[in-house]
Amino acid sequence: MNDKKDICEICGKDLVYALTPKEYKDLTCEFCGKIFNANTFCEDFHYICDSCHQRKAIKIFENVTETT
Numbered sequence: 001m002n003d004k005k006d007i008c009e010i011c012g013k014d015l016v017y018a019l020t021p022k023e024y025k026d027l028t029c030e031f032c033g034k035i036f037n038a039n040t041f042c043e044d045f046h047y048i049c050d051s052c053h054q055r056k057a058i059k060i061f062e063n064v065t066e067t068t
């Protein structure tokens, strides 16, 4: 069973999902500092953009392959 819950990677709170473009927020990525119109963000308005998410996932993957 894969029960993966989306939480903020900065503070661990639940993520908020904007249902309409009106609810999207212009937020600064915590990692690269660029501003994005985000539809998924922390309730404290932390945000990590897709490319930083991917970079992080790749890094984790590399670490896993290194240690195994």
Ligand SMILES: [Zn+2]
Pocket: 008, 009, 010, 011, 012, 013, 042, 043, 044, 045, 046
């Ligand atoms: Zn947060």
Ligand SMILES: [Zn+2]
Pocket: 029, 030, 031, 032, 033, 034, 048, 049, 050, 051, 052, 053
């Ligand atoms: Zn970023």
